[in-house]
Amino acid sequence: MKKIVITTVISLFFSCNSSAQKNETKEKETFTVTKTEAEWKEILTEQQYYVLREAGTERPFSSALNKNYKKGVYHCAACNTPLFKSEYKFDSGTGWPSFDREIKGNVAYGTDTKIGYTRDEEHCATCGGHLGHVFNDGPQETTGKRHCINGVALKFVAEEDE
Template sequence: MKKIILLCLTIVLYNCNGNAQKTAQKTEQKAYKVSKTDSEWKAQLSKMEYYVLRKAGTERPFSSPLNKNYKAGTYVCAACNTPLFKSEHKFDSGTGWPSFDREIKGHVAFGSDNKLGYSRDEEHCATCGGHLGHVFNDGPINTTGKRHCINGVALKFIPKE
């Protein structure tokens, strides 16, 4: 009988903790300078841009023409045109996604992504909240050691004049 009571108590405590965490996650929403309804984003973005930027999707590796772009210029958010990365900080990581060793400070926001069962550092546009990709600690050791692995579809390239 004591085992049954202990089991029931454990289940109740576990469920209370889980529901409290879910409530805290739902209320944790950040306001961005550029904020639109879901239907407004769908009207503005292509299907793939919407999938990546608004639903935190990932494009197929080696599918972005920006992956092998090494022209001088700036990479901006495809949703709101915020400058995010400079071409001089781009490098070929061999992963199939555009990679940079640093972001433009203050223009990229960071969070945690646990969708794969482990924690990764996720990157968002600090202006509109659009999902960009992830940052890893396996970048060039002669610079920052960081690899900002970014979905090309989340970016637009503005050539230097």
């Protein structure tokens, strides 16, 4: 009987701390660039909309930017905010463009629990577009960070074009 009571109390404790409560509605962030969903759909491709506005993920190794080693800056595909410099890019072998740091102030962070565990999500600080996630398994000789970014969320601007 004692085991049943203890098991019941423990079960109640964990059920009251469910993941549904962790996904509480948080205050809506305000971004410099805001558009209606219809306006975003008008200016973004279907794949860009899926990633940037619905927090989707492109297939690994599907982005031409994954193996792009030209000098320049990677901008947000939705609002053109500069996000990552080419000198921050490295080949992580994951199939997505990876960077060891961001352009300070242009990338914002949040928590993503959609797949059953917590990840640090990255989004454009100007328009709120979902970019990808940041992990602590990047190059130790620099920052130790791996900003794993969906290529479709980026627009590359070559150095000679800037």
